[in-house]
């Protein structure tokens with residue numbers, strides 16, 4: 001057996017070659033070396049020149065890839081060979097590439113198991129990496145190290161191993177800089193491994209870093225440096241050599257020891273670490289996705305759309321953005337084609353959602369434009385449509401339909417295929433706005449119909465005032481509601497939404513009524529109305545009666561009582577809003593408490609005044625139903641009434657004095673008439689006597705007669 005060519009220790013299926021190892025040990029006389037031996041393993045990504053390097057350093061003959069046959073996997077499983085010309089006895093182990101494309105996803109566990117095996121069994125582990133990968137987040141060595149560190153950190157402290165980083169295809173970057181970078185990087189990776197945080201990387205590893213020129217392009221230099229590197233393996237187990245602390249395993253026990261470790265690693269369920277393949281895929285896909293995201297955000301077409309949309313809607317927005325996104329995604333797909341499918345799908349999804357996040361504002365702005373344009377156009381149509389009635393309803397129906405259709409078409413044009421976005425939020429807002437515009441129109445209609453009518457009804461303050469107000473209120477509100485409901489048909493509102501709108505219109509009408517009533521119930525207005533009403537009563541009587549009757553027969557106290565009672569009704573009408581037909585006692589309470597105080601009712605004469613006024617001392621009207629709203633509290637009414645009584649006094653006094661004056665005038669007139677009559681009789685008597693006894697006697701007799709009559 002040619003031991004330089006090596007033998008497969010563990011096959012690609014994880015089967016340990018017990019007999020083969022035994023033969024190897026026998027053939028190489030390994031068992032005789034006791035504790036004086038070194039085991040060197042190499043790990044790293046596939047086709048990174050691992051076998052080539054090992055062969056060059058240790059003069060082994062591991063199979064190398066034929067460069068002319070493309071980059072396919074050469075080493076499968078784990079191989080060992082003896083380095084024949086180095087002291088101490090050195091066993092070299094070549095490992096299958098860690099991020100191999102050939103290995104199926106289910107076999108990913110093999111990668112981490114073999115890596116663990118390398119760390120467990122070898123004294124020196126070479127970590128082979130391309131120089132160009134240094135500093136790259138997704139470089140294969142990073143996830144590999146992460147896995148290694150996770151396992152190491154978890155395990156109990158072992159004799160120190162040497163990690164020898166071999167940088168391949170070293171270019172002009174000074175090695176010192178690369179070393180600094182690698183040290184910082186691996187420390188960072190070490191620190192990022194969660195548990196336990198107290199240990200340092202260097203408690204577990206001695207870290208060495210070396211760099212080699214390209215074997216392919218600088219073969220001579222490569223070989224020179226490899227020769228130097230080889231020197232480090234000569235007497236590597238001596239103090240200070242590459243082999244660190246030695247595990248006290250005698251070479252004779254090596255076959256059992258190795259088999260045992262592999263068995264333990266294979267059976268150990270606790271080593272459930274993510275596969276290196278997955279980790280490599282994660283890092284690489286992430287980096288590619290990041291790069292594609294950058295490409296997207298700096299894409300000229302996208303930047304132009306983003307800018308244009310600020311000013312107004314961009315025609316073909318959706319189609320254009322969709323195509324830019326698609327291009328970025330397909331580029332990503334091409335570049336990640338050979339990575340773990342699950343990972344690349346997940347990262348694709350992430351890339352897409354990142355790109356969509358960038359697009360989202362512009363999409364929203366686009367919809368906002370469509371929304372504003374539609375709102376404006378609906379408003380204009382509303383202003384131009386007839387004011388009310390069926391014509392208005394029909395025209396609103398038509399224009400709301402066409403506005404919504406236009407908006408929907410715009411949204412379809414803006415839709416981005418890769419997203420699940422829709423315009424629902426804006427459509428809802430649009431409908432809400434259109435409905436509000438319509439509502440405003442109906443509110444105006446209600447205001448117009450209710451305000452003036454209610455004002456004049458309250459102004460008149462007749463016994464049936466509130467019934468008439470209710471009629472106007474109901475009629476106006478119901479008409480508006482029914483028209484609104486027809487006009488809103490194109491919005492396909494659900495039952496509860498329609499009810500809310502109806503409720504709103506009712507509330508609006510009710511509040512309007514309340515506001516109007518409050519205006520009319522202002523103390524000044526009520527007082528004036530009461531005064532006018534009283535004056536009207538007095539005037540009516542005065543104007544409608546004959547002068548004689550007014551002067552002689554009219555009982556002004558009665559008329560005064562009538563005037564007061566009519567004014568008191570105004571007070572009672574204005575005391576509360578009667579939204580419903582519930583009867584109340586306000587008028588009675590006011591009547592008995594206020595009227596009878598001014599013109600005392602005989603039945604109440606012995607009742608103390610406080611008792612009579614008692615109901616007005618309350619803060620609310622006890623009998624007023626809950627639906628009603630107090631406009632004037634009992635105490636307000638009382639105060640108003642007192643003021644009214646004071647204010648009306650001059651009017652009553654005036655009327656009374658007018659009646660007196662007229663009475664007096666009337667008695668003087670009667671007296672004068674009587675005197676004239678008497679004079680006429682005296683003259684007649686004088687004429688008669690004069691005729692009989694002479695004129696002189698006649699005149700004297702006539703005068704004497706008049707004087708006597710006048711004295712009578």
Ligand SMILES: Nc1nc2c(ncn2[C@@H]2O[C@H](COP(=O)(O)OP(=O)(O)OP(=O)(O)O)[C@@H](O)[C@H]2O)c(=O)[nH]1
Nearest residue numbers: 046047048049050051052064065067074075097215
């Ligand atoms: N650029 C470059 N190529 C190299 C270098 N060393 C080896 N190669 C080439 O890389 C290819 C792979 O070499 P191998 O030694 O088989 O690589 P490997 O890592 O053992 O491959 P697997 O065992 O399949 O993972 C071969 O074509 C080598 O000629 C190097 O230093 N630089």
